Amino acid sequence: MSQLTILRYPDQRLHTVAKSVPAVDARLRTLAADMLETMYEAAGIGLAATQVDVHERLIVIDVSESRDQPLVLINPELVWASSETRIGDEGCLSVPGIYDGVERATAIRVQALDLDGKRQLHVAEGTLAVCIQHEMDHLMGKVFVEYLSPLKRNRIKTKMIKQKKDEEREASY
Numbered sequence: 001m002s003q004l005t006i007l008r009y010p011d012q013r014l015h016t017v018a019k020s021v022p023a024v025d026a027r028l029r030t031l032a033a034d035m036l037e038t039m040y041e042a043a044g045i046g047l048a049a050t051q052v053d054v055h056e057r058l059i060v061i062d063v064s065e066s067r068d069q070p071l072v073l074i075n076p077e078l079v080w081a082s083s084e085t086r087i088g089d090e091g092c093l094s095v096p097g098i099y100d101g102v103e104r105a106t107a108i109r110v111q112a113l114d115l116d117g118k119r120q121l122h123v124a125e126g127t128l129a130v131c132i133q134h135e136m137d138h139l140m141g142k143v144f145v146e147y148l149s150p151l152k153r154n155r156i157k158t159k160m161i162k163q164k165k166d167e168e169r170e171a172s173y
Ligand code: GNR
Pocket: 043, 044, 045, 046, 047, 048, 051, 089, 090, 091, 092, 093, 094, 130, 131, 134, 135, 138
């Protein structure tokens, strides 16, 4: 098992559109395990392969309080979304420290392969529905801050660049 590096906004690689996973094999199972380890270590509820610079349609999620209910979605496809939406605060491991409201469908149905290569239908609402939509956006090269106003997004971008410079200065001492 190994920890992977999470790309940070603004990094152009976060805007890469992911390709289909070609086969659910040993390589993919290792990647999924490493992504779960990375997600748990970062205390996140989800992680998309895009965030670890792998541009394939793979996401890992655990929205459980006990942090022991991992979910792996391979080649996820949205098959239905409720017309009812809700605005809720979101955060992102690629945009640390930023939380803001995003409008999402309250309920969704998603088809995806599991780690055995079997097709599963996921019926989701609440936090799980929000998280799946957030992760599927990553696979399309979209980061949640792109839903915010250009003014907010630019402030976030500036803050992230400054934060990175401060970290680099800190590391060089
Ligand atoms: O850990 C995360 N929390 C979160 C909270 C509200 C809405 C979405 C998320 S996903 C995020 C982890 C992450 O960045 N996944 O891409």
